[in-house]
Amino acid sequence: MSAPPAEAWRGVAAEQQEDEITGKLGTLLRRRSRRLLTDLLGPYRRLVLAIFLLIVAAQLAALAGPWLVGVGIDQIPQLTRTRNAGPMALIIIAFAVSVLVQAAATRSYIAGIGRLGGRVVLELRRRLFAHFQRLPIAFHESYTSGRVISRQVSDIDSISDMFDESLASLVSAVLSLLLVGGGMLLLDWHLALVVMAGFPPLIWLSIWFRRESAIAYRQTRTRIAQVIVQFVETFGGIRAVQSFRRESRNEDIFGELNQANADANLRSQRLLAVYFPGVTLVGNLAIGAVLLYGGLRVIDHQMQVGVLVTFLLYLQRFFEPLIDLSQFYSAFQSAAAALEKISGVLDETPSVPEPELPTSLPEAGGPAARGRQVRFDHVRFGYRDSTVLPDLNLTIPAGQTIALVGATGAGKTTIARLLARIYDPLQGSVLLDGVDVRQLADRSLRHEVVLITQENFLFSGSIADNIELGMPGASRSEIIAAAAAIGADAFISALPDGYDAQVGKSGGRLSAGQRQLISFARAFLAAPAVLVLDEATSLLDIPSERLVQDALRTILTGRTAMIIAHRLSTVAIADRVLVLDHGRIIEDGSPEQLLSAAGEYSSLHASWQESLA
Numbered sequence: 001m002s003a004p005p006a007e008a009w010r011g012v013a014a015e016q017q018e019d020e021i022t023g024k025l026g027t028l029l030r031r032r033s034r035r036l037l038t039d040l041l042g043p044y045r046r047l048v049l050a051i052f053l054l055i056v057a058a059q060l061a062a063l064a065g066p067w068l069v070g071v072g073i074d075q076i077p078q079l080t081r082t083r084n085a086g087p088m089a090l091i092i093i094a095f096a097v098s099v100l101v102q103a104a105a106t107r108s109y110i111a112g113i114g115r116l117g118g119r120v121v122l123e124l125r126r127r128l129f130a131h132f133q134r135l136p137i138a139f140h141e142s143y144t145s146g147r148v149i150s151r152q153v154s155d156i157d158s159i160s161d162m163f164d165e166s167l168a169s170l171v172s173a174v175l176s177l178l179l180v181g182g183g184m185l186l187l188d189w190h191l192a193l194v195v196m197a198g199f200p201p202l203i204w205l206s207i208w209f210r211r212e213s214a215i216a217y218r219q220t221r222t223r224i225a226q227v228i229v230q231f232v233e234t235f236g237g238i239r240a241v242q243s244f245r246r247e248s249r250n251e252d253i254f255g256e257l258n259q260a261n262a263d264a265n266l267r268s269q270r271l272l273a274v275y276f277p278g279v280t281l282v283g284n285l286a287i288g289a290v291l292l293y294g295g296l297r298v299i300d301h302q303m304q305v306g307v308l309v310t311f312l313l314y315l316q317r318f319f320e321p322l323i324d325l326s327q328f329y330s331a332f333q334s335a336a337a338a339l340e341k342i343s344g345v346l347d348e349t350p351s352v353p354e355p356e357l358p359t360s361l362p363e364a365g366g367p368a369a370r371g372r373q374v375r376f377d378h379v380r381f382g383y384r385d386s387t388v389l390p391d392l393n394l395t396i397p398a399g400q401t402i403a404l405v406g407a408t409g410a411g412k413t414t415i416a417r418l419l420a421r422i423y424d425p426l427q428g429s430v431l432l433d434g435v436d437v438r439q440l441a442d443r444s445l446r447h448e449v450v451l452i453t454q455e456n457f458l459f460s461g462s463i464a465d466n467i468e469l470g471m472p473g474a475s476r477s478e479i480i481a482a483a484a485a486i487g488a489d490a491f492i493s494a495l496p497d498g499y500d501a502q503v504g505k506s507g508g509r510l511s512a513g514q515r516q517l518i519s520f521a522r523a524f525l526a527a528p529a530v531l532v533l534d535e536a537t538s539l540l541d542i543p544s545e546r547l548v549q550d551a552l553r554t555i556l557t558g559r560t561a562m563i564i565a566h567r568l569s570t571v572a573i574a575d576r577v578l579v580l581d582h583g584r585i586i587e588d589g590s591p592e593q594l595l596s597a598a599g600e601y602s603s604l605h606a607s608w609q610e611s612l613a
């Protein structure tokens, strides 16, 4: 296992790189993000349209209010003259209606957006989880768990925020700028021009803010993702961290990232501190100018007082959205970047894809012959640039137990992984009863081949739950029978809660050997046709191993098995031994044959016997 800090840095660096790439895209959504968004919104087309119409209605109603106030004010002289309250009453009723329409429409569109956002985020999270689970081990080896969590948490959060807070404000801000601006031009274009004079400084200020805040905001996103990545990976490897005394070094790294995150936040706060008062100042200056110029026009009888009041009321609605726009610009940008990263993950295809039309294996023979023939046919495989298996040819007849031995790094685990289809060969094929494993549906392959390794992952839950995974729906007596067959019943029954004992996080409450026994019981229950054990007994003490070995003899009857072990005592139960060297099979025969052949196996055996003495 590599030390967690290095892992963390790898994740941090990858995260940074990806951020730089998505950052360069700016606000524009890339094609795959757009495709994802269209796909997600597709089922809600009507809702989207309804929301848009409601926002327009709310904005128009909001526009009507100040206009009615102005008209009302201009009615006052007439009212004092004619003493007819009719027109005034109408205006007041219209005002009341506009206010009510605005309230109702706003309520509905906020609720609508909430519903839309909720559904989209729900679906996005579901898809991301399902997809991450299906992506190959090779993907997870490079995409660290911290980054997986960043996608699921902070990225989805920023998309969710976008819906909850920004989207409605964004659309209403644009609409109100257009509508209010248009309204002012229609009412009195002279005065509107005065307002427009405030635009150049505002535009300049907004462009500056947008540019700076985009940088600052992106930095805050990257920094928080880095903090998460470092956090997750330190605690994922907490055992190694403590045993290598990496705590203070990790604290330094974390401290740096945490400080960088705080700095980035401070920077974007400072920008806001300049921008908000700036816009407000310009807005207030515009109000002053309108009051002055409008007042003069009213004195000259070129304009009515009511229109001036309408203008002043509009002005307030005019500058506010500008602030919103700039503020939500960064939220929008961060949601776009998040969407881009998520769609990138969703675009990753499983490197071991399921066949479109799976072949099914022929029914295996009678109960005594449940094994399958395994064949490696000119298999070539390597990780990234190194070749591990140059050209592997191997046939294991149904029901045979083979032992695979060889030096560390010879490629034994790789062969086991190819058989369990964790990877696909670069060339050649792996066949079960003559059928390429790539032709089989995942479900049936997982049923046929079970791989047990040293890392016996247990899920939180009880011991019984963990054994039951081998055959979902198994009864308690079947579970106990499986545990008994493997020799695990004794220790489980001795636990205070027996089969209901909780195993703790990743089985942390059990010893490594106990976890191993449980995973054997799980495999026993699964009853696969082909069983692959990769150093699976290496964590057991000698007596337990002997127990397991006796059990193995029972389990393996009628099954095809590949046992990888460095304790040669395990090899004794094999019908046939293969010695692997640099990805090539250099010896192949029964244990007795190889022992007498004075080759690699017999020398391995000799040194092993020496080590026992």
Ligand SMILES: Nc1ncnc2c1ncn2[C@@H]1O[C@H](COP(=O)(O)OP(=O)(O)O)[C@@H](O)[C@H]1O
Residues within 6 Å of the ligand: 141, 383, 384, 388, 406, 407, 408, 409, 410, 411, 412, 413, 414, 415
């Ligand atoms: N996930 C991986 N990525 C890159 N190289 C790997 C990976 N797994 C194994 N290797 C390399 O492949 C070779 C064979 O490894 P492995 O099959 O695990 O050997 P064994 O199980 O015999 O010890 C080794 O050189 C190892 O460094």
Ligand SMILES: [Mg+2]
Residues within 6 Å of the ligand: 412, 413, 414
């Ligand atoms: Mg190995």
